[in-house]
Amino acid sequence: MMRFSTLVKHPADWMTGGPGVADGEHAAVITSRVRLARNLRRHPFPGWANREQRVAAFEVLRPAVEALAPMKKAFSGELGGLSPVQKQVLVERHLISREHAARGEGSAAVIERRQRFSFMLNEEDHLRMQSIQAGMRLSACFEALSALDTELEESLEFAFDADLGYLTTCPTNLGTGMRASAMLHLPGLVLADQITQVLQAVHKIGLAVRGLYGEGTESLGNLYQISNQSTLGEPEEAVIRRLERVIGQVAGHERNAREKLLEDDPGMVADKIGRAYGVLRHAHLIDSKEALNHLSILRLGAGTGFFPAEAIVTCDTLLMDIQPAHLQLHAGRKLSPDERDAIRADILRERLESLDAPTHGRDDSDDDGEDSGES
């Protein structure tokens, strides 16, 4: 069984990008995730079960999940045995939910070594399984996860109803039990002031949209999540096809917005990217909000030729590593907010040391590149 320290020492597969990290679509779509909710037929749901019943369900679930081929050398830990910081690191990596982190004995997380699959045992449902991959890979996520689900059916008797599908604690998950989502990076649409319009259109189709770091429409770091809301009445593949179509369109809008910004106002774009680079390279104290927003602009720079495309991976890894629990894990102790700001800045300077200053937009002004001189 893998140790916790080994699990988190390496970045998740999706952070290092995998295939197609530098292509246009990945610039906008950071990750794809699919989650399936399943319950055992003859056990009360975790929220209603008493302690013994929870443990009984747990003892049925755990060996079944650990026996899955990709989970053979997985990390498997009861939540009661993890420290608050360790649990928070798993939350920051999107491997367990915040609600799950609040649980203790009788709940567990089983996480594949490359962090492509994770299983929450006794979360709101008996089993919440997740697949996460870099880029626009919803179909691949679903297929991989569904295969594991099918394998689990051999040993577990899932609660299923011919009319209502997979039975879940909350009726909003009933049917497929599937929530498919993509994490999007949309700085171009935000800078071009088109984000609200685009997100409203997505919303109208019945998909859920929210800022990843949930603060209204202007999400921190320009990160957004689009997911399905309906789980009953349609096959999983139809839901995923619709999501892929819509997400592809949003990614297209983002690409157009970036191109148009570079054409219409290259000075503004270069200025923002240059400032973000300057701050991240030279700050000694930086809070997570500022870091997140500058990293977002740096990532935009990596997607628009100001930096090598591989810098996207650096940004995605940093987005994770500058979060509070990751910093404390890195430091090996609890940190005050001031200490965090200092260590966050240290990590940023160190990791960005070899990133050369942005180059784009200086020498390609072949026609009308003169500054107008107006003031």
Add this chain to the structure above:
Amino acid sequence: MKCDFCDQKATVFLTQLVEGNMKKVCLCEACAKERGVTDPTGFSLADLVLGGAPAFPVPGGAEPFATPGGPAKACPSCGFGLDDLLRVRRFGCADCYGTFRDETLAMLRGMHRGLRHNGKTPKGLIAREAKQRRLSELREKLESAIASESYEEAAGLRDEIRNLESA
């Protein structure tokens, strides 16, 4: 814009699905924090909002069901009551869905794109169930065959049962 829960300025905006209708929820910093909505890692938010934690109040959301008079119905398998269901909009066990069928169907109206599952089915489970059903059918037939002294038919049924059991 004001917070839906107090008079502070709202800074967090959420969209919630209430009875199939999209409802915008505006919260101030303090109320958002109190309800766990400002989680900086946020990934669980969709579940929190769409699933709605039991304590999460629905602003202006009228209770859609009148609790029928008399003692509230409860699930025979797990003891979860109809009043619990209407309050937290969660189920206690798989059998609750059968116990509270009508209430469930009313609750589902407008919540999803359809009212009938049209996705993946656990084929193993369904095959096992079909097999069990077929076996008990055959055993009943066998008993009546024996009772009516149709021994030839009984022998055939026995073979069929044996084959099915070992399949």
